[in-house]
Amino acid sequence: GNVFQSTVGGQFTVQMTDNLGCVFKDTFNVYIDSLKLQLSLGNDTNLCYGNTISPISGTNLIKTNWWEPSNDTTLYTTIIGSGNHIINATSYNGCTASDTILINVIGIAPIVGFVTNNVCEKNITIFTDTSTTTSGDSLISWNWNIANFPTLNSSVVSVTIDSAGTFPVLLTVSSSNGCSNTLQSQLVVNPLPIPNFIVDGTCLGEYSYFTNLTSVLGSYTSFWSFGDDSISNIISPTHVFQSLGFYNVKLISTSSYGCVDSISKSVEIKPAPTANFDFSPVCLGNSTYFFDLSQTVPIFPILIWNWNFGDSNTESHQNPNHTYSTTGQYNVQLFIQSLNGCTDTITKIVTVSSPPMAGFIGDSACVGTPINFIDTSYALLGTISKWNWNFGNGNTSTSSSPIVTYNNTGNYTVTLTVTSDVDCINSAIKVIPVYSNPTADFVSSVSIGPPPLAVNFTNNSLDAIYYYWDFGDSEQSQLYSPLHIFADTGNYTVWLKVRNSHGCVDSTNNEIKVVPEIYDLALLNLETTINNGYLSAIIKIANQGTMSIVNPQLVLNTNKNTPIMENYQETILSGETKEYNFVSQIPVSENNMPSFICVKGSLSNGKTEVDYTNNEACKVLIQNQTLLSLFPNPTDNKLNINLNIKAAENSKLEIIDKIGRVVYSNYINMVVGFNHIEIDVSSYSKGKYTLRIT
Incomplete structure (x- = not known):
């Protein structure tokens, strides 16, 4: 294939055509590595x-490196x-x-170092060379x-x-031998904490709650000064201020x-209200009233x-x-908040008590008889402290067990209201019937007599x-x-006590005298009146014996008429005195x-009296006359003499016997x-005697 060579980088395009005439074109970038051109240690030099x-x-082009002769693999090496x-x-x-550099060592370089104090923003940082x-x-x-x-x-x-x-720090120091050295470091400047706080509760005498809102990197500590000589190092403390006013509260935060x-x-401490309350007696089922006594x-x-x-x-x-x-027991809480x-x-603590029972x-009661009402009330908790009675007849009492007397029959509603020591109240009501009393009465066949005295008592x-x-x-x-x-003598009080079907009672008594059989009729006083030519007589008769005198006989006599006898148709009891008006005039x-x-x-029953001297009473009707009355005559015991004297005098009384001797003077x-x-x-x-008065 074809080869293309270039000494510069850039963008290149390549086009390829196959034998069929098809074309393919592509663009690519070429980068030239300049490490060989740029890597340099500089000129040879003298160092320390x-x-x-x-x-x-x-x-900036180096990925890895190593030094000779130190074998260091860092970007620098030490000479x-x-x-x-x-x-x-x-x-x-x-x-x-x-790259190679020839170093000629001329001395020993100083060892560079420095220290700083706490490095915080906005604070002075001191650098000290070491x-x-x-x-x-x-x-x-x-x-x-x-x-x-600027350089310092x-x-x-x-x-x-x-x-x-983070900030760079470069320190270069030179020594007297002509050597120098440099230390490059990074200075970390720490942020200041941002202190802040809020306070909840700024009322006198209450806790003030300080919430620390400090913003800081990492942890921090706090120091508080509350402006009243009180301090704290708690992050979010509480504090109680003792006086009203404004306090300068300071928070110091340290990261x-x-x-x-x-x-x-500035924190203002405001006056706080004082909560208080009282309450009425707390009784089960009754309303309890709560009274706010708070102050502000x-x-x-x-x-x-x-x-x-x-x-x-x-x-x-x-x-x-x-x-x-x-x-x-209940914990009753009152929370109050004032305008500020x-x-x-x-x-x-409120104790809820049951009402007393x-x-x-x-x-029931009887007329005139005191009835004792006995309290049986009790309190489940505590004691009964007050009693209020209403007896239904207009009378009341505060005694626990009072006594009351009803004077009339009828049905009376009696109400007892009791109060416990915690002032709980309850009442009990009863209808009390008041019944009439029976009537005790009796008579006796005799009331006086000698023993043995048999008496029939008739119950009425x-x-x-x-x-x-x-x-x-x-x-x-x-x-x-x-x-x-x-059986024996004596004064006996005989009692009859009776009771009816309602339990009401009555009693009565009579006296029975059992005495020795003594009779003594005494005439005490004789009074006379003259009306229309007729003389009337009134005599007082006394029974001075122990036995009753029944129908005594009375004989009225004057020096002008024949004796008049009348019977007093009465019974005179022992010790009793009665008057008799003569019928005859x-x-x-x-x-x-x-x-x-x-x-x-005289007695009509023929009984013997113990004293006959008191059986006669006389009255002088003409004052210039002297009456001489002797009785009994004859006598062998006592001689009674009645005289009427015109003038007071000291008279001599003599009794002379039949031969002339004075036997009494x-x-x-x-x-x-x-x-x-x-x-x-x-x-x-025995014999005849002469009475002489001179």
């Missing part, structure tokens, strides 16, 4: 031990001695080339080429790079590369109330009410079914109308006026009117 050499051209240094290179097209030389040599010059800054010529230099990134930036914000400053009123009653129910009114359906956005929350004992009680007798002598009976015999006139009137009494102080004298003559001998 430790310097490096590299191609001065053609490096370690005088002589030829050869680079052998292969291009990307596979073409090869080589290059060294062989013994006896010294560094005499420095040339810094940093990024696009000091061992320590500084620059401020305004943006993050993991040591780059630092900060931000300050007037210019920031509370706008929001959120209640959580602890049983999945909520409310947003300021003063709500709520009814619990189950007993137990500040909030507060308080939680209190109200009840009392008391089913009404509306009673049960009877109980107490005879006062340790004997009892439940008969309707019993007979009882009193005595005619009198001025010329026919008795000088005295006497009444003498005594002075008696007489009073005007009637005088009674009693002399004991039981020791005198």
